[in-house]
Amino acid sequence: MKPVIDDPIKYARETVGGDPLSKFLGIKIEEVREGYARVSLEVKPEYMNAVERAHGGIVYMVLDQAFAVGSNSRGVSAVALAVTVNYLSGAPAGSTIVAEATPIETKRKVSVWKLEARTREDGKIVATATGTAYHQG
Numbered sequence: 001m002k003p004v005i006d007d008p009i010k011y012a013r014e015t016v017g018g019d020p021l022s023k024f025l026g027i028k029i030e031e032v033r034e035g036y037a038r039v040s041l042e043v044k045p046e047y048m049n050a051v052e053r054a055h056g057g058i059v060y061m062v063l064d065q066a067f068a069v070g071s072n073s074r075g076v077s078a079v080a081l082a083v084t085v086n087y088l089s090g091a092p093a094g095s096t097i098v099a100e101a102t103p104i105e106t107k108r109k110v111s112v113w114k115l116e117a118r119t120r121e122d123g124k125i126v127a128t129a130t131g132t133a134y135h136q137g
Contacts, residue, residue: 005072005075005076005077008034008072008073008074008075008076009032009033009034009073011072011077012032012037012069012070012072012073013029013032013069015072016068016069016072017029017032017039017065017068017069019065019068021061022061022065025041025058025061026041026042026044027039027040027041027061027062027065028040028041029069030098032069032070032073033073034073034074034075035070035073035074035102035103035106036070036073036100036101036102037066037067037069037070037073037100037101038066038098038099038100038101039062039065039066039069039098039099040062040096040097040098040099040120041058041061041062041096041097042094042095042096043058043091043092043093043094043095043096043097044093045093047093048093051090052090052092052093053090053091053092054090054091054092054093054095054097054126056085056087058097059085059087059091059097059117059126059127060083060085060127060129062097062098062099062117063083063085063099063101063115063116063117063127063129063131064080064083064131065099066099066100066101066115066117067080067083067101067113067115067129067131067133068080069101070101070102070103070113071101071103071111071113071131071133071135074106074111074135075137076135076136076137077135077136077137078111078133078134078135078136079133079134079136080131080132080133080134081110081132081133081134082131082132083115083129083130083131083132084129084130085115085127085128085129086127086128086129087126087127088125088126088127088128089124089125089126090126091119091126095119095120095121096119096120096121097117097118097119097120097126098117098118098119098120099115099116099117099118100115100116101113101114101115101131102114104130108135109134109135110132110133110134110135111132111133111135112130112131112132112133113130113131113132113133114128114129114130115128115129115130115131116128116129117129
């Protein structure tokens with residue numbers, strides 16, 4: 001992996017945003033700009049847990065994808081060091097989870113990000129998270 005990225009927005013959107021698992025799940029990249037990402041995922045029946053809400057693993061995936069795309073939008077490749085998630089409400093089948101990533105603090109080697117997932121239909125917060133990224137450049 002090249003630590004310094006020539007076109008960080010394109011890299012974040014296409015390379016990071018197009019990773020195989022995210023494509024398989026159907027996560028869509030909605031917006032990328034320097035220090036920001038918004039992604040979404042329609043909650044399919046196979047993504048449900050035992051109480052008929054989006055499984056926590058699926059909610060995490062949407063948050064993590066926003067984090068990955070956002071943290072790689074700054075021109076230096078980044079990998080996750082830690083993500084702490086707080087699940088606040090459930091997302092029903094057929095709803096769309098929208099996750100956003102914005103930086104809280106950015107240093108040369110480490111950045112901390114605010115991550116938030118909401119349902120598009122009613123804007124209800126599904127989960128919040130804090131992500132810490134290591135920058136390789």
